[in-house]
Amino acid sequence: MKFFLVLVLFTSTCFSVGSAQEPSEGEGPKGIENVAYQWGGMALKATANDTERFQPRPTVTSRYLGLIFISVFDAWSRYDQTAIPVYLSDVERRPVSERNLKNKEIAISYAAYGTMKEYYYSDTELFRKMMVGLGLDPDNTSLDPNTPQGVGNLAAKAVIEARKNDGSNQYGEVEGSDGEPYFDYTNYRPVNSADENSDINRWQPKYFSDGKGGEYAPGCLTPFWQHVAPIALKSADQFRPGPPPMVGSEQLEKEVKEVIDLQANLTDEDKALVEFMRDGPQSVQQAGHWLKFAQDVSRRDNHTLDEDVKMYFLTQVTAMDAFIASWDSKMYYDYARPYALVHDYYQNQVIKAWGGPGKGIVAMKGQEWRPYSPDTFLCPPFPSYTSGHSTVSGACGEALRLFTGDDYFGEEVELIPGSLTETDPANYGEPVIIKFPTFTEAADMAGMSRVMGGYHIQADNVAGLQLGRDVAGAVWKFYNHHLGKQGNQ
Numbered sequence: 001m002k003f004f005l006v007l008v009l010f011t012s013t014c015f016s017v018g019s020a021q022e023p024s025e026g027e028g029p030k031g032i033e034n035v036a037y038q039w040g041g042m043a044l045k046a047t048a049n050d051t052e053r054f055q056p057r058p059t060v061t062s063r064y065l066g067l068i069f070i071s072v073f074d075a076w077s078r079y080d081q082t083a084i085p086v087y088l089s090d091v092e093r094r095p096v097s098e099r100n101l102k103n104k105e106i107a108i109s110y111a112a113y114g115t116m117k118e119y120y121y122s123d124t125e126l127f128r129k130m131m132v133g134l135g136l137d138p139d140n141t142s143l144d145p146n147t148p149q150g151v152g153n154l155a156a157k158a159v160i161e162a163r164k165n166d167g168s169n170q171y172g173e174v175e176g177s178d179g180e181p182y183f184d185y186t187n188y189r190p191v192n193s194a195d196e197n198s199d200i201n202r203w204q205p206k207y208f209s210d211g212k213g214g215e216y217a218p219g220c221l222t223p224f225w226q227h228v229a230p231i232a233l234k235s236a237d238q239f240r241p242g243p244p245p246m247v248g249s250e251q252l253e254k255e256v257k258e259v260i261d262l263q264a265n266l267t268d269e270d271k272a273l274v275e276f277m278r279d280g281p282q283s284v285q286q287a288g289h290w291l292k293f294a295q296d297v298s299r300r301d302n303h304t305l306d307e308d309v310k311m312y313f314l315t316q317v318t319a320m321d322a323f324i325a326s327w328d329s330k331m332y333y334d335y336a337r338p339y340a341l342v343h344d345y346y347q348n349q350v351i352k353a354w355g356g357p358g359k360g361i362v363a364m365k366g367q368e369w370r371p372y373s374p375d376t377f378l379c380p381p382f383p384s385y386t387s388g389h390s391t392v393s394g395a396c397g398e399a400l401r402l403f404t405g406d407d408y409f410g411e412e413v414e415l416i417p418g419s420l421t422e423t424d425p426a427n428y429g430e431p432v433i434i435k436f437p438t439f440t441e442a443a444d445m446a447g448m449s450r451v452m453g454g455y456h457i458q459a460d461n462v463a464g465l466q467l468g469r470d471v472a473g474a475v476w477k478f479y480n481h482h483l484g485k486q487g488n489q
Contacts, residue, residue: 077093118156326386335460
């Protein structure tokens, strides 16, 4: 089964909800034809567009996706026998006679539409077209809890209101922000500057190309994210790992050398994996990456609407909380990246390494080393420990394993090595196929790709994978509670 590389906008294939005879519970459109899957596709399209407009901001987009699919779940829950909403209070479970596919489709559509307008507001017209394609009125703002339209609108409203002051500073509402969205109200300042590294154990900003002949050193991305209220975790530091290896330790010396050796010996398959997990233009970040994987599962297993609502809810809450937990570790330890560590450990020593686009592997001094990455995005602009890719992948891989009851994944993707890093197609490799046999292996490959690419040492990866799997365990309990499996309704 091939992974879908191109995001598909599903409005062209949408059908009017409830237009045919209503199927009984568990039947109805499946796979790509179910309405929940289609809203998943729309969420991915909006995330890709958001990246183009505002640059990659994985923490922010993980929150958007998490809250969108919480609202979808909450709306759906009112038409389920036992499910408990997260934020939608004071709306009674609908009578058995109303718990049909048509009402579920309508309710989740209005919930998705309402939250997507809020978080991905630049694409509102796109969402309106989606609603029209489904035969729904995008201007219906009813809050009548006795109608599916009202339930959906109320679910969106409940999520938006509940999360307005959740620590994300989405509206620039925290004192001192002056209305600037996502303003850093913690006043984080790195110990090191881009020009001077006074503490090698700590994070150092690095210069990127601006793509116009100049350069700049981006500041730390959302250095306050550990203060965002998690959904299922008790606190951001609930599973905080122990410290990373410090300069002078035998472990760090070995792990820095491992990064150099791995990068100097990247195969075409390795390069393709690094690029696939790093993502490029139209990136959907790590939360979106695992939403794509979830959609692969939906197609593979021919999911119903009910199954997709639950799976997206689980995976996106998992990704959102995993980012919060990872940022807690990142900002607590404020740890260095290999970019600076290699320069310090191998200063004035000749090593073999990737020389940059078009240069291949060359001999260079250690202080000239760089990750396998384009000039415009040399390495992520925030501390290293733990790896966000590893944490979110470990978390979401475990969530999908738990959801399906089987570790088997069976996806594969065909890629062109170098296409997201090299500037000249003449330096691309021949197409390769990367296989993801299991969810666990997919997560492990995602984490390892960050070491091979030179963004992390192995300690960042190993601790991140474990942190993510710990998060997934907590979210799994939360998820089952909200399915009503613990006797609470």
